[in-house]
Amino acid sequence: MSELIKKVTQLLNDKTVDVFIGYGKGSADRIRAIFVRSAEQTEKLVLNSACTQNLAGYILKQEVKHLGKIGVLANVAALRSMLQLASEFQVKDGEVLALFANPDGTLTEFIDFHSIEVFLTTTDTGITSDEQERIAQLEALTVSERWNFWNKEFEKCIKCYACRAACPMCYCHRCTTDVNQPQWIPVASHERGNLDYHLMRAMHLAGRCVNCGECASACPMDIPLNLLTYQLISPIKTGFGATAGMKADAVYALSTYKPDDKENFII
Amino acid sequence: MEKELKILKYSDLSKLIERFHAKGFPVLAPVRKGKVVEIELVESLGDIALDVLLSTQSAKKTAFPKVEKVLKYTLAKSGVTQHPVDPDTARETILFGVRPCDASGFKSLDAIFGEAPGDQFYLKKKEKTAIISFSCPEADEYCFCTSVGGGPGNTAGSDLQFTGIGKDEIFVEILTEKGKQIAAIFADLLSDSPAGIDKTKFLADVKVVFDSDKVVENTSASFNNAALWLEQSLRCIGCGACAFVCPTCACFDFQDEQNTKQGVRLRLWDSCGFSLFTLHTSGHNPREVQSQRWRQRIMHKFSYMPQQLHVVGCEGCGRCSRACPVDMNIKEHLTAIAQVG
Amino acid sequence: MEQQNIYQPYLMEIEKITEEAPMVKTFRLKFTNEEEGNNFSFRTGQFGEYSVFGEGEVTFCVASPHTRKGYIECTFREAGRVTTELASLNEGDTIGFRGPYGNIFPIDDWKGKNLLFIAGGIALPPMRSVIWSCLDQRDQFKDISILYGARSVADLVYKQELEEWKERPDVNLVTTVDPGGETPTWKGDVGFVPTILDRMKPVSENTIAIVCGPPVMIKFTFPVLEKYGFSDDQVFTTLENRMKCGLGKCGRCNVGKVFVCKDGPVFSRTQLKDLPDEY
Numbered sequence: 001m002s003e004l005i006k007k008v009t010q011l012l013n014d015k016t017v018d019v020f021i022g023y024g025k026g027s028a029d030r031i032r033a034i035f036v037r038s039a040e041q042t043e044k045l046v047l048n049s050a051c052t053q054n055l056a057g058y059i060l061k062q063e064v065k066h067l068g069k070i071g072v073l074a075n076v077a078a079l080r081s082m083l084q085l086a087s088e089f090q091v092k093d094g095e096v097l098a099l100f101a102n103p104d105g106t107l108t109e110f111i112d113f114h115s116i117e118v119f120l121t122t123t124d125t126g127i128t129s130d131e132q133e134r135i136a137q138l139e140a141l142t143v144s145e146r147w148n149f150w151n152k153e154f155e156k157c158i159k160c161y162a163c164r165a166a167c168p169m170c171y172c173h174r175c176t177t178d179v180n181q182p183q184w185i186p187v188a189s190h191e192r193g194n195l196d197y198h199l200m201r202a203m204h205l206a207g208r209c210v211n212c213g214e215c216a217s218a219c220p221m222d223i224p225l226n227l228l229t230y231q232l233i234s235p236i237k238t239g240f241g242a243t244a245g246m247k248a249d250a251v252y253a254l255s256t257y258k259p260d261d262k263e264n265f266i267i
Numbered sequence: 268m269e270k271e272l273k274i275l276k277y278s279d280l281s282k283l284i285e286r287f288h289a290k291g292f293p294v295l296a297p298v299r300k301g302k303v304v305e306i307e308l309v310e311s312l313g314d315i316a317l318d319v320l321l322s323t324q325s326a327k328k329t330a331f332p333k334v335e336k337v338l339k340y341t342l343a344k345s346g347v348t349q350h351p352v353d354p355d356t357a358r359e360t361i362l363f364g365v366r367p368c369d370a371s372g373f374k375s376l377d378a379i380f381g382e383a384p385g386d387q388f389y390l391k392k393k394e395k396t397a398i399i400s401f402s403c404p405e406a407d408e409y410c411f412c413t414s415v416g417g418g419p420g421n422t423a424g425s426d427l428q429f430t431g432i433g434k435d436e437i438f439v440e441i442l443t444e445k446g447k448q449i450a451a452i453f454a455d456l457l458s459d460s461p462a463g464i465d466k467t468k469f470l471a472d473v474k475v476v477f478d479s480d481k482v483v484e485n486t487s488a489s490f491n492n493a494a495l496w497l498e499q500s501l502r503c504i505g506c507g508a509c510a511f512v513c514p515t516c517a518c519f520d521f522q523d524e525q526n527t528k529q530g531v532r533l534r535l536w537d538s539c540g541f542s543l544f545t546l547h548t549s550g551h552n553p554r555e556v557q558s559q560r561w562r563q564r565i566m567h568k569f570s571y572m573p574q575q576l577h578v579v580g581c582e583g584c585g586r587c588s589r590a591c592p593v594d595m596n597i598k599e600h601l602t603a604i605a606q607v608g
Numbered sequence: 609m610e611q612q613n614i615y616q617p618y619l620m621e622i623e624k625i626t627e628e629a630p631m632v633k634t635f636r637l638k639f640t641n642e643e644e645g646n647n648f649s650f651r652t653g654q655f656g657e658y659s660v661f662g663e664g665e666v667t668f669c670v671a672s673p674h675t676r677k678g679y680i681e682c683t684f685r686e687a688g689r690v691t692t693e694l695a696s697l698n699e700g701d702t703i704g705f706r707g708p709y710g711n712i713f714p715i716d717d718w719k720g721k722n723l724l725f726i727a728g729g730i731a732l733p734p735m736r737s738v739i740w741s742c743l744d745q746r747d748q749f750k751d752i753s754i755l756y757g758a759r760s761v762a763d764l765v766y767k768q769e770l771e772e773w774k775e776r777p778d779v780n781l782v783t784t785v786d787p788g789g790e791t792p793t794w795k796g797d798v799g800f801v802p803t804i805l806d807r808m809k810p811v812s813e814n815t816i817a818i819v820c821g822p823p824v825m826i827k828f829t830f831p832v833l834e835k836y837g838f839s840d841d842q843v844f845t846t847l848e849n850r851m852k853c854g855l856g857k858c859g860r861c862n863v864g865k866v867f868v869c870k871d872g873p874v875f876s877r878t879q880l881k882d883l884p885d886e887y
Binding site (some may be wrong): 279297337338340342347349351352353354357373378380382383385386387388398490499517518519520521522523527530532534537539544545547548549551553554559563569571574575 | 611613614615617618619621637640659662663666687688691701702704762819824849851852853855856857858859860861862863864866867884886887
Binding site (some may be wrong): 057096159162165 | 406506543590
């Protein structure tokens with residue numbers, strides 16, 4: 001903790017960064033993102049097991065960018081988000097400084113994508129065993145059972161778009177669901193509108209989701225949306241050998257044709 | 268009317284639901300669904316989560332649903348034919364077991380939809396809803412009803428209010444003519460209330476944290492305080508969770524849906540937090556960045572509504588803060604605004 | 609009787625379509641239900657929500673004057689979803705119309721005064737309604753001047769009416785196009801509206817100026833009017849913001865506490881100065 005404060009103070013004092021995105025105390029026992037802009041504000045930084053939010057989404061927010069050079073406290077998901085965003089040309093190498101808090105209290109500093117790539121090869125980037133279990137349960141269901149499961153979940157949806165807003169990969173200036181010429185997705189939060197929206201979003205995240213789980217934790221209606229995108233991770237990996245957020249110069253599996261692509265998914 | 272005070276036994280509560288059903292009144296009440304609590308039609312008392320602090324969404328959807336048909340038409344070579352959509356199709360319904368802030372939340376909606384020309388889709392449904400609120404024995408740190416003129420035992424907007432007093436007794440306040448009619452359905456279960464019952468002893472202690480008048484005054488003067496709005500909203504990600512769970516947020520959108528022969532126009536919830544909300548076709552956006560949209564949310568409730576409709580558009584239920592994925596805490600932000608200048 | 613469904617439009621038949629400029633059309637609309645048409649009235653400055661069934665609604669002012677009964681007109685540029693569909697319709701097709709909504713240009717207060725209309729581009733339509741409403745009772749007003757500018761000659765709308773106004777001895781019409789927008793045969797001025805206005809040396813005494821145009825034109829026109837002594841209550845404009853309901857309920861068109869749909873769209877410059885920068 002003191003290590004983090006010391007480091008961020010130094011980064012701000014020597015103007016390496018103008019704003020550092022970290023965690024601070026929130027309401028009740030919650031943790032929230034804070035935007036530290038001066039050495040005095042570093043005292044507000046908090047680091048504990050509740051600090052799980054993927055802060056990488058903020059590095060693309062217009063008003064945050066206006067504050068100047070960004071530093072961010074990045075967990076594994078945030079580091080992967082940065083690489084994935086880099087591969088999609090949303091962030092440039094060296095543009096954002098990332099700090100990773102090691103379990104032993106030390107910090108690892110990343111000033112370029114290459115060092116993040118190297119770091120991630122030795123880090124557990126997978127989904128938790130708990131999540132794996134839930135996915136296995138879903139996959140064990142028949143197609144119609146699974147269909148029913150999701151339809152029941154989507155019934156709860158109020159289309160507040162918290163999932164989209166919380167997702168670091170949902171940065172589109174105009175989301176497909178907001179395009180109205182033509183209106184691909186019904187805007188209404190009725191059965192069809194909810195289903196179309198969530199399926200569209202899942203498809204757009206296939207091979208891009210870095211399994212941070214922000215969509216599910218953002219959902220006020222407690223829909224386990226992360227399971228939907230997580231389920232698409234393994235088909236992309238086995239089908240195309242691609243994992244999101246591991247290489248800054250990765251080409252997107254689903255928009256690239258290779259002569260040796262497997263074709264067994266074509267029905 | 269002058270309110271009437273009665274006593275009801277807890278053990279008779281289930282009979283109320285039975286009798287409402289026998290009279291043909293559907294009963295809407297909070298129901299636990301995993302981690303969320305929804306306001307839904309219930310069969311019996313057993314379905315109702317009376318012990319929860321608040322439902323996840325507010326009760327507004329009973330009169331202002333998230334999707335509502337306002338127009339129906341058929342298309343033919345000869346032209347368009349409209350088929351009138353009757354706004355008055357709802358049945359008399361009992362909204363049971365909601366909190367005082369849910370009941371008083373309808374004040375804002377009444378003002379917005381009731382302002383001439385009245386929106387009958389809302390007004391008729393509201394008119395046909397009788398509200399039996401349960402006062403709050405508990406509150407959490409997101410609650411701030413007392414700072415915006417409400418309270419854990421606030422009766423505004425309720426037709427009847429129940430307060431648990433001791434083990435087996437409920438203190439019943441009959442507040443309106445509608446409430447009287449509903450109470451008549453279970454009059455035999457009511458006994459006269461002994462004089463001198465102080466229900467406040469049984470209510471949660473919700474501390475006043477800011478002066479609402481001061482917030483109204485400071486909000487109105489703070490339009491150009493860009494630093495304030497930016498500081499408060501840097502972590503805001505621009506979703507609509509706050510607006511959609513809010514009992515007073517009423518902003519809406521229209522969308523048409525049709526096949527080749529017929530179509531409908533739907534009225535949908537919308538949110539001032541969305542960037543597309545005010546976007547012009549030209550690309551110009553009067554509220555271009557999130558801090559301006561956050562300002563709109565606060566100013567609408569605490570400056571524009573008081574000035575235009577003579578009602579503060581917030582009940583202090585704290586739902587927006589609980590639902591916010593990034594912990595935007597409105598109580599904290601309003602407290603800060605009260606201290607500006 | 610209380611209106612049951614305030615969102616239900618009148619059905620209107622497209623009686624006549626006029627191509628005004630590239631992507632710009634005028635529709636003359638008549639009520640398919642004659643009785644509704646007979647009962648309908650509006651005042652200049654008001655607007656409505658025009659429906660293309662299946663696509664949605666779009667907000668325009670009524671571009672025809674209230675002095676002419678039996679029809680209304682709207683002029684629009686093909687830009688978004690609804691206007692694109694609208695532009696694809698033909699004479700005889702049916703659309704919807706809700707309105708009239710909003711406040712009015714206080715032309716009764718302007719009687720006995722000089723009127724100076726200043727419009728840019730596609731903003732002539734809201735002003736055309738006022739111009740004709742005043743011209744249809746020409747003897748009530750003193751000098752009437754119209755300054756109208758567009759990006760290019762092709763972009764000028766209501767070309768036929770411009771000719772008509774030019775011919776009238778009781779109207780002083782000045783047309784201009786942005787530099788580079790002129791054609792070899794163009795006989796009007798070349799220059800931006802504020803520049804031409806300055807050259808016109810408008811007299812402020814007993815004059816009302818009505819300004820309508822893109823934000824940048826308005827921004828540079830107001831100082832010119834100020835220079836010639838126009839006080840804030842001598843200057844009027846009409847605002848537009850994205851709208852859905854038109855009735856002060858849907859929550860998106862407000863500029864500060866003022867809802868453009870029900871408190872506007874017409875504002876004097878005095879009122880405008882009270883509004884925050886949110887339009």
